[in-house]
Amino acid sequence: MNSKSPPLYADRRINTRAGNTCKPDQNLLQVPREDSISGPSRxxxxxxxxxxxxxxxxxxxxxxxxxxxxxxxxxxxxxxxxxxxxxxxxxxxxxxxxxxxxxxxxxxxxxxxxxxxxxxxxxxxxxxxxxxxxxxxxxxxxxxxxxxxxxxxxxxxxxxxxxxxxxxxxxxxxxxxxxxxxxxxxxxxxxxxxxxxxxxxxxxxxxxxxxxxxxxxxRQVAESDSRRLETPAHSAFVSGQSVFRDSFLVEINRGCPHGCRFCAAGFVYRPPRTADINKLKELISGIRPRKVGLVGTALTDWPDLQEFLQWLKAQKIKFSLSSMRSDGLTSSFLEFLRRSGTRSITLAVEGISRDLRTAVNKRFDHKKFFQAVEEISRLQFNTLKLYFILGLPGESGKDFQELENFLEEMQQARFKGMGNRKKGIGLIQISASMFVPKPWTPLQWAAMISRQEFESGCRRFKKLCSRHKAVKFTSENPFQARIQGLLARGDEKVHELLLLAAEHQGSWKKALANWSRDMERYTDRQIPLEENLPWDRLDIGVKKEYLKREWRKYWQGRLTSPCPDTECSNCLRCGMQA
The missing domain is CATH 3.40.50.280 (Cobalamin-binding domain)
Known part of the structure; x- marks a missing residue:
């Protein structure tokens, strides 16, 4: 470490030790660049x-x-x-x-x-x-x-x-x-x-x-006998160099009750838990940050969300939100967000067709989605961000045909929200990622599509988007997605590939060229249900037989209801017990 290098950062550490009122540690604030890589150190x-x-x-x-x-x-x-x-x-x-x-x-x-x-x-x-x-x-x-x-x-x-x-x-x-x-x-x-x-x-x-x-x-679970998140995680450091600039981040919920079949968070963080609004108010009141970032899955499922945001506004504290569900975006809530300075809304659509969204257990209310788009346009939000997944099992040309209709209806809702004005949503930013089968999800047995198939799907998607004004399409790097898929379903034999990648200064392509094993065995095949999996050596609480049932329901196009608002010991559907 070069001590002569100029300090790079100036962050504030939040001291939350017992007996402290959770206010920033004044002694640390006297060190102007206490968190710099090369500056003074406490x-x-x-x-x-x-x-x-x-x-x-x-x-x-x-x-x-x-x-x-x-x-x-x-x-x-x-x-x-x-x-x-x-x-x-x-x-x-x-x-x-x-x-x-x-x-x-x-x-x-x-x-x-x-x-x-x-x-x-x-x-x-x-x-x-x-x-x-x-x-x-x-x-x-x-x-x-x-x-x-x-x-x-x-x-x-x-x-x-x-x-x-x-x-x-x-x-x-x-x-x-x-x-x-x-x-x-x-x-x-x-x-x-x-x-x-x-x-x-x-x-x-x-x-x-x-x-x-x-x-x-x-797996060890905090407060497994309660649906309340008693100790929500929060920032220890606030920084202008954070991705969420100058924001004090606080966890609103952990886990997700909806159980989308591709999403690990909906299974490994069971039971889903939500924070207590009074404890969050107490935490924020002690720290008095300039801006709060709310972290969680499906934030609009939290019944106290609007009350908490209104309280933050009354305290003159700015806020930002992660992805929300369209069925929770009422007209009054969107109006409040716009008046509070929110300029962007992010929604996850996931599958490109109704059938695929049902297959992944995405309870997506099309009517409420288009109503939300209309309201977002009426209120002139700058950006609407939409996330899709390409390459879900069984995806076909029929799904792209339905996607064409979906985009057309979305634009109609956008124009309807504009009314006689010339301005509505400034930009609809659509992002497509490649499906990656994750352990401990019902789709852990599924095969990935090839790089060429993903790129072909992206070209088709982009062409559909190009027909609509102010709709921008982006996609992730398919090679990196397939590397993620390899690592996600890998075993100890993949460690050799990590060493090769390190030897070649992080080049996965060179590492794969020198690897003695076949990447496609990990990524491109549908794994038989009876095959032993590397991660079977872990127990996350959700039973494998439940995941198998959900895998079969994917192909049957059948929905599973969300986790009920009861103790796990009263449900036992997925095998989780309090």
Missing amino acids: SKSREWGGRLPVALVFPEERSLALSTLGWQAVYMQLEEEGTFHVQRFFWDRRQGRAVNQDSDKTLSDFPLICFSLNFEGDYLNLVQSLQAEGIEVYSGNREKWPLVMAGGPVTFINPFPVMPSLDFIYVGESEDTFICIAGALKNCFLQGKDRHKTLETIAGLPGIYVSGRTSRAH
Whole structure:
């Protein structure tokens, strides 16, 4: 780290330790650039004695880290405990390594290295981070500390492609249980236990998976006996360099009751839970941020959403929303959003036809959607963003024909909302992604389409959009989507590909050209229902037989009702129990 380099960032850390009123820590605010990569650090002068030094690594760039709540929740939990010395590392693309934000110490200086894995693409950065610091990339070849672990969403979906580099993973939500795991690790380290004895000690603890020592890991769920999210995650840091600029992010709900058959969040975060509006008001009142970003799935399902937003406005606090469902966008709610300064609305349509939307269990009310488009146009929102998925199983030319009618009806609703005026929605921005089969969803057995098929579908989609004024079409990179599909359904044999990609400076194409295995086996085939899957070694609560039933209902075009507003012990439909 070059100490002569100019500071790059100036962030504010939110102190939420017990006894604090949740106001920004004034001592930290006196350091003008406390969060800079190369500037002054609050952590250099602190002693490590009597505490377990922990490197908390977010293997993506800093702007994404500051917009992601999971690792920030873990950071606050460890900091508040007081018996851990936590320092943050973010991926630096230019340097090709994880960079310490708090001191000049490197990963190899820490006995415990914790990676927060949010996406399959993080696997490569994890491997490169270890290599850059001279840490043995295979866990089985390490004779001494450090221990390298991972947590985060993909660790309870399918972590096995990167598992050879990890000593263990923590499967599940961090509240409650994780701090006990960390305490056990701290005791082992301070007692002088070697890495092998330490792994033996923690192998049987809740949520822990150690290769060769654990047969199956059971996901840990916070407050599993309640539909209330008692401890919603929120920002530990507010930054102008965050993707959500200068926003204090707060979790409104966790999980989703609708169970769309392609979406992992609707299955691995069961039971779905919502935050208590009074607790959120108390949190925001203590911090008094300039802007709040609401994080969650299907925000309009939260019955207190409008009341909370009206309260924020009364407090003169700006807000932003993630994707919403069109059936929750009433005229009065849209008018409130427009008066409050919201300029863009994002809606997920998913399948390109009614049949495909029904097949994926997307309860999409066409009438309410077009009514919402009409109102959005009447109120002159700048942008309407729509998300679609191409390549769902069974997609055909018939579905594209229906898409043509859908776009035409959407434009009619837009013009109807304009009335006699010349201005309505400034831009309808349509984005298409490639379907990627995700573990622990009913579509985990499905095949992906080829790159050529996706590109052909995108050309057809783009041509349909070009017939309509102010409709813009974009699509994702199909090669990267298929790499994601490979990693999503991969096993430990894919680890060799990660090493090859690291050897070729992150080039997946070169890595695939030198890989001894066949990518298509992971991506292009429909997996038989009786085949053992790598992620069967995890237990996320949802039973495999339930997923199989939902897979069959996909092909039958049958809907499944959302999770009821009752305790899981009163339902048991998917196998989840309180």
